Amino acid sequence: MPEPHVPDSAAPAQAGPHSAAYLAQLLDAVEQAVIATNAQGVIVFWNRCAERLYGWRADEVLGRDVVEVVPSEMSREQAADLMERLRAGERWQGEFSVRRRDGSRFHAWVADVPVLDEARRVVGIVGVSSDLTAHLEAQEAVARAENETRRERERLWSVFRHSPAAMTLVRGPDLVFELANAAYVRLVQREVVGRALLDAFPELAGQGIVELLDDAYRTGRAQVGIERKVRLAGRDGEVADRVFDFTFQPLPEDDGRTERILLQVSEVTGQVHARRGAEQARTAADDANRAKSQFLANMSHELRTPINAITGYAELLELGIGGSLTAQQRHQVERIRSSSQHLTTLVNEVLDLAKVESGQMTAEREPVSVSDVLADALALVQPQSVRRGLRLSDRTADAHDAALVGDRDRVRQVLANLLSNAVKFTDPGGRVSVCASVTDEPDGDARLPGRGPWVRMDVEDTGMGIPPERLSTIFEPFVQVDASYTRQAGGTGLGLTISRRLARLMEGDLTVRSTLGRGSCFTLWLPAAPEAEPGQARRRWPRAPYEMPGLGEVGRALTRVAEPVAEELGRRLADDPALPSASRTDRVQLQDHTTTFLVEIGLAMITLDEAGGEPALMRDGTEIQRVISERHGSQRARLGWSEDELRREFGVLRDIVVPLVRDEVRERAEVQVDVDVALGVLERLLQQAEVVSLRGYRHSRQRE
CATH class of the missing domain: 3.30.450.20 (PAS domain)
Structure with a gap:
């Protein structure tokens, strides 16, 4: 702070009443404390600023010893020495702590100047003082800020260095x-x-x-x-x-x-090589799988011809075309015909699996009455349940008017297989029941695209149940719960595999809950039919590459626009008033995962287009997409986002992606391609990612 002006000690004191009064007025206007004493230290002048600074009025201190009124840190010896130096004509200035009238202390800057008469003898002393507290606090604040800045710089440098x-x-x-x-x-x-x-x-x-x-x-x-x-x-x-x-x-x-x-x-050299190796391995596995499926399909057709002949000749023998049969012969022919029909069923299952895996299986998309298709399936297993002495319970009254979207024959095939298994693995006297309902909240283990609503059809039994360690494998081909040589129920172990793949072919899923020794419950999930859809014409979902134009073009366009999409998403989320959490999230976290996720979807679409893959696989999604979506939901939960905000984020993402990809395809394509179907696949993948991300969000919330 600037030092106060101090008059030169050589100036002699002026006499006369007018000049003294004028000088007193001037000193009262000074914004520093001015105190004048005689040569013995007795106060003779005390300006208004001194009154404010020290808490004493002028009439209270005039005539008193200045050391008594304004005590400082100095000892009496130091104060006496200072007075002697001032009386000798020396000037003095310094800083020390001074006590006010109320006992409080402050740090003061003080300058003392001797006053000389015409004979240049010291006749008094003028002291000028000011409060340095604010100045010192400011200096300390600056020093603290500088120290903190230095420490922060050192911390950042340490982070950078290590x-x-x-x-x-x-x-x-x-x-x-x-x-x-x-x-x-x-x-x-x-x-x-x-x-x-x-x-x-x-x-x-x-x-x-x-x-x-x-x-x-x-x-x-x-x-x-x-x-x-x-x-x-x-x-x-x-x-x-x-x-x-x-x-x-x-x-x-x-x-x-x-x-x-x-x-x-x-x-990322190692990761890139590993990724390319995985892509090559996946391509080789897909080729091998297609070759296997084609072989199974060919073999199944070849096997059905002699089986049909055996069945036909057995029926001719039963009709007596070759002559009358004895009772024993008729019983043997019946066993031949029954075994042939069983073998035909097994061959048909292998053929269905081959069709699904080779992309030749088709499914209609039409409204189907839930009660009607369940009644059809129950009618198929009714005789079998009666023979085994089981109670077959239909509890579908709550969904009497409900309708699903799917292929009636395929839905009946799945339900009949589930009911047949339930009857097969339930001991006599047990119960098998079916129930149906419509819900917007599917179970967490159901891998479903879109937002619903969904029709759920439960097939529950009181049978042997499934060991927990087998639950993750029962949907794999040729896997049976009872794999021993002495098992009582026959079959190839393909029924559940085909049933789940048919469910996913129709944009649904098949899940299971089971308790060993108490029974199992299989749930078939399928999209519920909107009220406006019953009159809609049937249409078949594309299953082969030539039936899905633009799949590769859309995938390549998506990889090109992934980064601009992520940047635009960050901007829109930050500016969206419906997303208050986004304004508290930095831009890096807003865009986190987006570019990688979109590129992985694009690569998957390109691979499927070039390999002639099955679109049902796209609904399942890659493992990378699933992990990214789940982690994204968990991250949003940790950042305090609400579930509605997460849903809106995916809505904004879809609004950005689809128009940008469409425009990119139009600008780059040498030949104009109708990409509406492929864009529909992209939208379904994004919807599935939203479902997975919400699942990760909920799991993260439950762990908190």
Whole structure:
């Protein structure tokens, strides 16, 4: 703070009543405490600022010893020494703690000046003082802020230096390395600080990395998650192809210019090779699976011809065409015909499995009465349940008027298989029941696309139940709950496999709950028919590549627009008044997972298009998509989002993706392709991701 003005001690004191009064008025106007004493330290003047600062009125202190009125930290000896020096004509100034009238203390700046008469003898002392408390507090605050800034800088530098992520900072248009942490030096195997990028890495010329950095420097736009193959030299000078994931983050200066760029680099060579190996393995597995399915289909057709002949000849013998039969012969022929029919059933199951796996199975999409299709299935197993002495219970009254969307024959086939299994594995005297209802909230283990509502049909029995360790495998081909050689129930172990795949073919699912020794409950989930749909014409879902135009084009377009979609999503979520949680979430977390998730969907669509895969597989989704969706829901739960906000986020994502992909296909396609069906597949995948993400959100909430 500026020091108060102190008059020169050489100026002599003026006499006369007019000049004294005028001087007193002037000193009262000063915003610093002015105290005048005679040569013995007795107070002769006390201005208004001194009254405010020390708490004493002038009439209370005039004529009193200044040391008594304004006690300081000085000892009496120090105070006496100071007075002697002032009487000798010396000036003095300093800082010390002073006590007010109320006993409180403050830190004061004080300047004392001797007053001389015409003979230049000391006749008094003038003291000027001011409160330094605010000034000292400000200095301490500045010091604390500087210390905190220094500690924060040290913490950030420590994080940068010891981070396992490889990071470096480049400066200026020449991209000179300013900082590089240990992880970066280990990654690139060379010292780079102080060198320009192309000086440190001459082999990068013409590989596109410098151009990307130049663009980031020039435009100030970040480049996130760029995967590039780079030819890079090692310590031994040998150049090798390596794959890196780059993120370039421009750091703007106070004037908005980009002067530095933060680079984060991670090597993904192993992951890329593993991904390509997995893709090749998946392609080989798909080829082998198609070959197996084709073989099974051919063999099933070949087997049915002689089986049909055996069945026909057995019927001719029963009719007596070749002559009359004895009772024993008739019994043997009946066994031949019964065994032939059983064998035909087994062959048909193998043929159905082959059709599903080869993409040849079709399913109608039409409104189906729930009560009617359940009645049909119950009628098929009624005789079998009577023979085994079981009670067959129909509890579908609550869904009497309900309708589902699916293929009536396929739904009946699934229900008949479930009922037949229930009858087969329930001891005489037990119970098998069916019930149906419509719900908007499916069970967590049901993998369903879309938002519902759903028709659920439960087939429950009081049979042997399924061991917990077998629940995860019973839907796999050729798996039976009772796999022993002495099992009482026959079959190939394909019924549940085919039933689940038929359910998913119709955009539904088949799930199970079971308690060993108490029974099982299988639930068939299918879309509920909207009220406006009963009059809709039947249509068949495409099953072969030529029936789904634009699948590959949509997939490739999606991979190209994934990053712009993520950026636009972040902007819209941040500005959406219906998403208050988004305004409290930083941009990185808003866009987190989106680019990777969309790219994985696009790659899956491309692969299915090129391999002639089955669209039912797309509804199941890849494992990567499922994991990303589940983690996304969990992350939103941790950030305090509501379930409605998560639903709205996916709605915004769909609103952005579909128009952008459609426009991208139109701009890039050499030949115009109708992509409406393929875009419908994309929308179903996004809807399925929403369901999975909500499941992850709820699980995360339950764990809290």
